[in-house]
Amino acid sequence: MSNSDSSTTKTNGDQFARKGMSNGHASGMGHATVEIQDGKTVVMDDGRKPPLAIVLKFVDVKHTVAIESRFSWSAKRPFQFKRQSAMEKEILHGITGSVMPGEVLAIMGPSGSGKTTFLNLMGGRALRGMSGNITYNDIKYNKALKRRMGFVTQDDVLFPNLTVRETLMYAALLRLPNSLTRSQKIKRAEDAIIELGLERCRDTVIGGPFLRGISGGERKRVSIGHEILTDPSLLFLDEPTSGLDSTTALRIIQVIKNIAQAGRTVLTTIHQPSSRLFYMFDKLILLSEGHPVYFGKANGAMDYYASIGLKPLIAMNPADFLLDIASGNVNDVSIPQELDKSALPNGNDEAIQPPAKDVREYLVNTFNQELAPQERAKLFALESTREELKLAISEKRLWSITWTQQFSILFIRGLKERRHEFLSWLRFVQCIAISLIVGCLWWRSKIQTEAQLSDQAGLVFFIAIFWGMFPLFTAIFTFPLERAMLAKERASDLYRLSAYFMARTLGDLPLDLVMPCIFILIVYFMTNLRVTAAAFFLTTLTVFLDVVTSQGLGFLIGAVMMDVKKATTLASIVMLAFMLTAGFFVQHIPVWMKWLKYVSFNYYVYKLLIKVQYSDGEVYDCGTGCQSVGTSPSFHGIQLGGGGMEAWALLLMVAIYRILAYIALRRMKTGG
Known part of the structure; x- marks a missing residue:
C-alpha cells in the first residue's frame, strides 16, 4: 500500500x-x-495488540438437517407399525455475502427463518450438514480460530450465585494467556466492568429464576463482557436484545456498535428492532424460510424494496416492514404488478393481498436476479491483499493456561458457586433433624440380647443406606444442570474437559463431607455405638467412603442420561436393585441375580461397618446361654474381622464410576 x-x-x-x-x-x-x-x-497504549482484522466471507451457504425416522400407527390397523424412512430437509438455501472488520451485520427474519442456524454456521458451531464455503481471511474454519471468536448465546448462561465481578474475574483468569500476570488479568476484568457500565452491580449476584440478582440488561452486558475479555476478532451474538425494553436494547446495541468500531467483525441476529436500532447496523441479511431476500447496507434496504415495487403505504418502522414482507404479509404495502396478478378477488370484486407463498417466491426470485449477482461480484473482487491479515494459526489447539491452573481456578470457582447450596441453613437443619430422630430412636442401644443386637444392626444398615442414597441423588444433578454452561465454555476452549471434571468432582468433596461429620458426631454417641477411638474413626472413614462411592455413581448416571428426570428414575432403579439383591431382605436370591450384590456398594459398606462395630470376642444372651456375636443371625452370615477386601472393593468402585462418568461426558456433544 x-x-x-x-x-x-x-x-x-x-x-x-x-x-x-x-x-x-x-x-x-x-x-x-x-x-x-x-x-x-x-501496539495499544496498555501494551496489548488490537484484535486481528478478519474478513468473513460466506458463499452459497446451505444447511441440511436429517429428520429422524419414526413409527406410524393407525387405529384401523392397530397391530401394524410402519416405519417412516429418515428424510433430509434444507433449512438454509444458498446465502452469500461478507462482513468486514468494523462492521455490524444484522441477521433478520421471522421466527423459524434460520437466523440462529446461520449464526452458528458462521461461528463454526453447527458445521454438520453444511455445504458452501465459509472463510476467515481466506482460511477455512479450524479449532485454532476459537481463540479469535466470541459467541454470546440468546440465553445468558451464567452461574447464578457468583457476583458480576467474580464472573468476569474467573473468565479472565481462564481465558487470558500466561503472558499476563494474575493482577493484570483481574484488572482487565475490572476494566470490562467499567467499560460496560456495570460498576453499580459489580458485587451483586447474577441471580436466576429463584434468586434475585441483576437485571436482564445487566445480565446481557455481563455475557458480552465474558466474551470480549480476550479481544476477539469475531463476535457473534444471538438475539442480544431479546426480552429487553427499548431503552435497554438501545444501550446493548450501542455497546455492540462500539465493539465493532474497535476493529472487530460483529454478526448478530435480531428479531424486531426499533427504527433507531435498525439504522445502527451496517449490513443486513433478511431471511424468509431460509432463503435470502436481501443482503447489503441496512440503510439501503427500503430503497431496494421501493425499486421493486414494495413500499409501505403508512408510516412504519423499517424492521416491521421488512419482517412483514419476509413473512408474506403485504398489508398496507404497495404491490407490484407481478404480485397484483396473483391477488385473489373477494366478494366485492376488491383485490385482497396475494398468498404469502407467492410473495416469498417473488422476493426470492427478484433478489436472485437483481441484487445477488451484484453482491457476488463484490465478494469475489474482495481480496485480503495484506499479509498481516492472513491468520498465522496452526491446526494444533493451544491453551491459554496450563492444566494445573485450569483445575485450580475451576476448583475455587466451583466452591464459591456452590457454597450457598451446600452450606445453606436448610441443609444443616435437615442433617441435624435426621440425626436427632435417629439418635432418639436408637437411644443408648445395647447388644445384650438378640433383639437388641438386631436393632443395632438395623441402625448400621440405615447409616449405610442413608449415606449411600443422599449423596447419590445430589450428584446426579451435577452434569445435567451444568450442561449449558459446559457446552458454552467448552465451545470457547476455556479449559480441558479433564480439568473441569476433576475440579467438579473433587470440589464437591469438602462440602459433601461436612454433613456426614455432623451426623456421626450426633448419632454415634447418642446410640451408644462402640466407644473406642479406633471404631469411631474407622466408622467415620467408612461413611466417607460410602459418600464418595455413591457420589461417583451419581456422577455416572447424570453424565450418561444428561436429563434430571431420566437420571432420577434410573438412580431409583439401581439403588433398589442394589439393596434387594445384597441379601439383607431376601436370603434365597435366584442364581442369575446373585451377581448384582457383588457390584452393590451398599453390600460392601454394610459389611465394613459391621466388622468395625463388632468382633467375635463379644458375647450376648441368646436366651439359651451366652454366645459369640459373630454367630448372630442378625448379620446374615457376615464373617467378622478383616475388612480389607471390602475397602479395596469400594476404592475400586470410586475409580471405576468416575472413569466411566468421564468417558460418558467426553462422548456428549458439548462443543469441545
Whole structure:
C-alpha cells in the first residue's frame, strides 16, 4: 500500500466509553488506543495488540438437517407399525455475502427463518450438514480460530450465585494467556466492568429464576463482557436484545456498535428492532424460510424494496416492514404488478393481498436476479491483499493456561458457586433433624440380647443406606444442570474437559463431607455405638467412603442420561436393585441375580461397618446361654474381622464410576 493511499485509523476506547455512556453504557475493552497503519499492527497504549482484522466471507451457504425416522400407527390397523424412512430437509438455501472488520451485520427474519442456524454456521458451531464455503481471511474454519471468536448465546448462561465481578474475574483468569500476570488479568476484568457500565452491580449476584440478582440488561452486558475479555476478532451474538425494553436494547446495541468500531467483525441476529436500532447496523441479511431476500447496507434496504415495487403505504418502522414482507404479509404495502396478478378477488370484486407463498417466491426470485449477482461480484473482487491479515494459526489447539491452573481456578470457582447450596441453613437443619430422630430412636442401644443386637444392626444398615442414597441423588444433578454452561465454555476452549471434571468432582468433596461429620458426631454417641477411638474413626472413614462411592455413581448416571428426570428414575432403579439383591431382605436370591450384590456398594459398606462395630470376642444372651456375636443371625452370615477386601472393593468402585462418568461426558456433544 502506498503512502498516498495509506489510511490511519485511530479509535480511542475512552472516547467510545464516553459516547456509549451517553446512552448509559460504555464500549467493550476500550481504554487503549487502537492504531492500524498501512495494515501493520500497532501496539495499544496498555501494551496489548488490537484484535486481528478478519474478513468473513460466506458463499452459497446451505444447511441440511436429517429428520429422524419414526413409527406410524393407525387405529384401523392397530397391530401394524410402519416405519417412516429418515428424510433430509434444507433449512438454509444458498446465502452469500461478507462482513468486514468494523462492521455490524444484522441477521433478520421471522421466527423459524434460520437466523440462529446461520449464526452458528458462521461461528463454526453447527458445521454438520453444511455445504458452501465459509472463510476467515481466506482460511477455512479450524479449532485454532476459537481463540479469535466470541459467541454470546440468546440465553445468558451464567452461574447464578457468583457476583458480576467474580464472573468476569474467573473468565479472565481462564481465558487470558500466561503472558499476563494474575493482577493484570483481574484488572482487565475490572476494566470490562467499567467499560460496560456495570460498576453499580459489580458485587451483586447474577441471580436466576429463584434468586434475585441483576437485571436482564445487566445480565446481557455481563455475557458480552465474558466474551470480549480476550479481544476477539469475531463476535457473534444471538438475539442480544431479546426480552429487553427499548431503552435497554438501545444501550446493548450501542455497546455492540462500539465493539465493532474497535476493529472487530460483529454478526448478530435480531428479531424486531426499533427504527433507531435498525439504522445502527451496517449490513443486513433478511431471511424468509431460509432463503435470502436481501443482503447489503441496512440503510439501503427500503430503497431496494421501493425499486421493486414494495413500499409501505403508512408510516412504519423499517424492521416491521421488512419482517412483514419476509413473512408474506403485504398489508398496507404497495404491490407490484407481478404480485397484483396473483391477488385473489373477494366478494366485492376488491383485490385482497396475494398468498404469502407467492410473495416469498417473488422476493426470492427478484433478489436472485437483481441484487445477488451484484453482491457476488463484490465478494469475489474482495481480496485480503495484506499479509498481516492472513491468520498465522496452526491446526494444533493451544491453551491459554496450563492444566494445573485450569483445575485450580475451576476448583475455587466451583466452591464459591456452590457454597450457598451446600452450606445453606436448610441443609444443616435437615442433617441435624435426621440425626436427632435417629439418635432418639436408637437411644443408648445395647447388644445384650438378640433383639437388641438386631436393632443395632438395623441402625448400621440405615447409616449405610442413608449415606449411600443422599449423596447419590445430589450428584446426579451435577452434569445435567451444568450442561449449558459446559457446552458454552467448552465451545470457547476455556479449559480441558479433564480439568473441569476433576475440579467438579473433587470440589464437591469438602462440602459433601461436612454433613456426614455432623451426623456421626450426633448419632454415634447418642446410640451408644462402640466407644473406642479406633471404631469411631474407622466408622467415620467408612461413611466417607460410602459418600464418595455413591457420589461417583451419581456422577455416572447424570453424565450418561444428561436429563434430571431420566437420571432420577434410573438412580431409583439401581439403588433398589442394589439393596434387594445384597441379601439383607431376601436370603434365597435366584442364581442369575446373585451377581448384582457383588457390584452393590451398599453390600460392601454394610459389611465394613459391621466388622468395625463388632468382633467375635463379644458375647450376648441368646436366651439359651451366652454366645459369640459373630454367630448372630442378625448379620446374615457376615464373617467378622478383616475388612480389607471390602475397602479395596469400594476404592475400586470410586475409580471405576468416575472413569466411566468421564468417558460418558467426553462422548456428549458439548462443543469441545
